[in-house]
Amino acid sequence: MFSYDLPVAAKSLALITLLASSVAPALLSAHLSPDALEAVQQLRFNDAAAMVATEQNDEHRLAAALLLLSRQPRTRTNINSAQAALQDLAADPNTSPELRPWALYHLARILHWHLDHTPRAATLAAYQRLIDRYPIHPAAQLAQSRRLLLALFAPAAAEESKARLAQFEKEAPVLTTRDARYAYHYVFSEAYQRFSPEAPELAEHTRRALAIAPMTPTKRADLLIRLAESARARGDVPTARTSYEEFLQSYPRQVRRPLVKKRLEELSP
């Protein structure tokens, strides 16, 4: 193939071109097609499944497994097949290190929401496995909030629910992604509101969730009001007033405005 008469640079260029031409097709088809993503967005899971079946790389295998969970009709066989596919992905040493944690995450999700009557301990263990193995991966960081949710909302007496809050406050999970940080603080905010609304940690977690900037239309409004209400209950009038006023300024059409105005009137000296 190579002539000793060709300059070295030309030989190198030829070699690089040869290598690139063999790798490029794999790179080009590594990602899910825009059509498949659109189909998923439109809840056309069966159509999307047919589209992703054309490729066998890790991303497509993961997508195919997830689509098995939602394609119609929903059957136990499909769920079992999805589990098997995800387990293969997780166990395969050739699986991309980026995607293997996602396979573990979704295996935990199957136990959490896709199967009925899964023992809570089994789901907790599945999330914990992911967190132990890949603590800084985004999937593991999301798993932190789900593990927290499972633990804090497990049926228990009121006092035990309160005690769990204190127990999990002592943990220091790795949370670097925006989604994971928001989810973690939001779960704590919701749990404190229900189990220990007088605790100062309610305001702290609510404030942190707010600072991370929730994107759903009403979520920021909700958190502003919760911050205001918890401040009001604690007697922290300045914080309550600031939060109520921010709500009124930010949400000109929110149906809760008259209630917020009433709260502000009550706070006035």
Place this chain on the structure above:
Amino acid sequence: MKLAWRRIPTGLLGLVMLAALYGIATLRITRQSYQEHSGDTVTIRFAHWNLETGVREVYDELAAAYTDLHPHVRVEQIAIPSRVFPAWLRTQLIGGTAPDLITLGGQGITDELIARHFLPLSSAVESPNPYNRGTPLEAMSWRDTFIDGLTSHHIFNERLQEVYSIGLGVPTFRAYYNLDLFREIMGHERLPATFGELLTLCERTAEWSRAQRRTALPIAASSHHALPLLHALAAVRTQSHLIDQPGRGLLMLTDEDLMIDVLRGRLSWREPPLSDALTAMQAVGRWFPPGFLQAQREDMTFQFVQGRAVMMTTGSFDLRSLRTQAPFRLAVGPIPMPDSADPDFSRGVLGALPEVAVGSGRFALTRGSRHPATALDFLRFLSSVENNSRFAASSEWIPAVVGARVPDAVQAFTPNPDGFPAPLNLFAGLGPFADVFRTMLNQHSDLLFSRTRPLEAYLDAVASDFTPALNADLERMARNRRANLRRIDTIVGILELAPAAEWADRSTILRQSQLGQEISQSWLEYHQ
């Protein structure tokens, strides 16, 4: 000559006529198709079910006005009767022949159908509406120009987390009075201004009817008429629960929150605020005609128009037809509700309820539209403050856009956007708590609305059926929510794999919504 054409065989004459008609039809279709597909002309079609007087006419006017501004755009209106609209809608969508804009509503509109066939508008509504230039709404996002901020449940799909339609009207409910009969009974024409005066009117009407031996219903009501009123009566007496109880710390509670508190024993139908809700419903409902929940809307309207009822409550959408049909003087006024000054029914009341639900004239943009940008622009045009005023003037609908003029004829229906919300929506109609609703209203309404039996008799009758009904509703809610969570799991799981930044925001929004639903589900399962 006369004899000559008589010799032409009638069969041949028929064939010639048929051929001529076929030719005309072909020519029209060809011309229309040419116009649609002509490179120079863009044709936008919009479909709806509002055949009421004034609506189709103003849609045509606005379509023509749009063409005046954009000469290369033709806008065609398609009006389909409401009875066949749902079937027509599905056929058009599945057949790929749907118009660019369609009223979204009716039976059988599932999330799958919406997600598959309609374009989300959430991004589009964050920018200002250019057709509001030169008005106070100029700098406002398109979203905030609507009286509900596009948050009404008909407009924003909570499960898909998207705005899918834009609405043009706000239906509001008022009391309509037969003023002639009113004067005969009451001796004056001062409409009831308080809840107490409303109840007095009902009592006097019943007495008068007995004394005169004439049929005179205090309130003509079918389920269509009664449910909004019963809902409002129940809701207004639970308002203070939003500020008295910490709940979720959101100054907001759902029926699910309330029912879980009933399940936990923290709320009871025998104690305020829920007992207060029932007593208000009972105070008015006992004056409804027997069997009202099974009565047809048209029957009760007929009773009223025939002069056999002194009042009825219904929406602004009935004003024009009642005005046309009623042979008596028709008066319209607010529905007198319990307020904080009422001597018997003030507990729990903070003030009037808000009227912000945009529900009429909702248009969604179909994915199959060949000109989505133009169709969206037409939607902006329709919902500018000027054009929404124009639409309201002709249709006599209440406009949905902030600052749009409410026509003089329907000033009485001007919505109150600043009312105090209420937590209890159970009696608004069938929702997630269908079994509870049926138990409390359908099965035992004779006791609830009895003029002789106390509320306790009703509560005793309901007691044995209520808990199984509540559990059935909660289990169904849990199942449906789990199904939605699973679906979102697949979507966000796959969007996570998408390389393009355009999916990142969408993925975050869905994840945050999903988390909220997981928490609600976990809280529900915590109590089951």
